[in-house]
Amino acid sequence: MSLPNQDQLHIPRGTESLHLEEALKHRNILRTMENQVHSWGYLPSKTPVLDYYDNYSEYLAPKRKEESYRLIDRDGELLLLRSDITLFLARQISINLKDDQLPLRTYYADTILRYQKKEDISHNEFFQTGCELIGKEGKDGDLEILFLLKEILDQLNIQDYRIHLGSKSLFTEVFKDLDKSQKKDIMAALINRDQDAMSEILALKAKDKKWISFIINFFFFIGTLEEFNNFIKVQSSHLTEESQKEINKLIQLCDQIKALDAQDVFRIDLSEIGNQNYYSSLVFQCYLPGADSAIASGGRYDGLISCKGKPISSVGFSLLLRKIEALLPTEERPEPLIINESNSFSQRLKEARILRKEGKAVIL
């Protein structure tokens, strides 16, 4: 192949190519992850690279819409290139799911295509892996997914990561009286941790300054599970009965995490309200020193997957593996042995077979 024009030396934005040592590292990390999820009883799924855009438009958050590549096929249908595997998987599973398959445990590992600015050199959103636990309601399902993520990260020998837990349903309950536009503005202020903006929006709705101050302190809380327990003891009198129910779900989850002696890696963070429209209750993001944004995110979603028209509650996470790979050391790989080239090919092949049986890599 001849060399491309100078302006085509790069590849289109949002994709990448991997070669040799870097590709080997990627595969080894992926293999470690896959071995772990297999041991938890999860089976692989493959999703199409393209699907019809209309199936997903209502579930795509504005930012994801901006990042997604869309194109028109020869019949004039608008297509979406795979930018979030959870969505593509949900549709494929909804088409084929049968009652007797529930709960279903599946995982995926594939490339995604998201537009990125040319200077976003470290964004690394090219490859998404993840696990979905479909049709398992309640705390046990939430814990299974959280601990599966934790054990994958531990297995990869990743240090100092933190998983921040929040609740979309708590947010929905507290702000249930706001209209769609106000809720959107509150979400934006919370996602940006902009206290002034949140205060201004709430002031349009409520006159009680104490309530506004409480709401801001409440949703900006980040702390350990212990700190959250103490915080809630003081704050709970301000909450409605329904909001308290949502808090109790988080407290019960915290109790289980503490009983399993895993509290060090978890934080309660009520500003986590989910980075996608489809999340409905538990939401979480995982942060790692050195990574410019969350390396994993997930939560429970109730309306995305259905079985014969009936919504199935599910929980899952996605992990941006390439973000992690950049931070992990490259394993030392022994150089392959080179057989004496003066020997005949058949002699070299015989000798190589013996050495390969001993676990050595050999070049003929």
Add this chain to the structure above:
Amino acid sequence: MIDKQEPLSIALPKGRLFEQVQEHFSERGIKFNFEKRKLIAVDQSNSYKFYLVKNSDLPIYVHHGIAGLGICGDDVIYESEREFFRLLDFDFGGTRLSLAGPTDAPWPSDSDNIAIATSYTTMVRDHFHSKGMPVDIIKLKGSVELAPALGLSQYIVDLVETGSTLKANGLEVKEDLFNVKVRMVSNKAYYKLNYHRISKLLNILKGA
């Protein structure tokens, strides 16, 4: 990057705003100085590491997490089109982004397709598009007040403090588009991993 003893990293903008930031920190007990030609400094307590960067590059450093925190104006944040946590507004350095034109020029009606010279193309586009007004935007990197005088465009959008530069060039403010505040912003992941120490810093800076 996690809540251990590495100093918190803060990108500061070169230029006039830097002196105000340095003074604000100093008044609250955080003292630091950049040695001649050096662009990295650490405060006396070794708690904060400061990077001196070009104003418009500041969001890039924070976006990539090279500096976890940064101090800059809303205009720089908006034009970078990146998302940060907005942690604190400062009471200094605030200004306005305003539309200006020749004193004798009429204010354009909604139906006019006007040409505007500006360095703030994203803010201008979003402002006028949100009002349903089409505009032709001409990007300039500086001295935008020249554009109407030389016939490049009838209007300009620029940061306005006293208005004296506008007046000297025969221009006047027709409309204020945005109030620009100076803020402390944070890389989101950096904040989540260092929230205790960042909260402490915010309390110091607020004088709480």
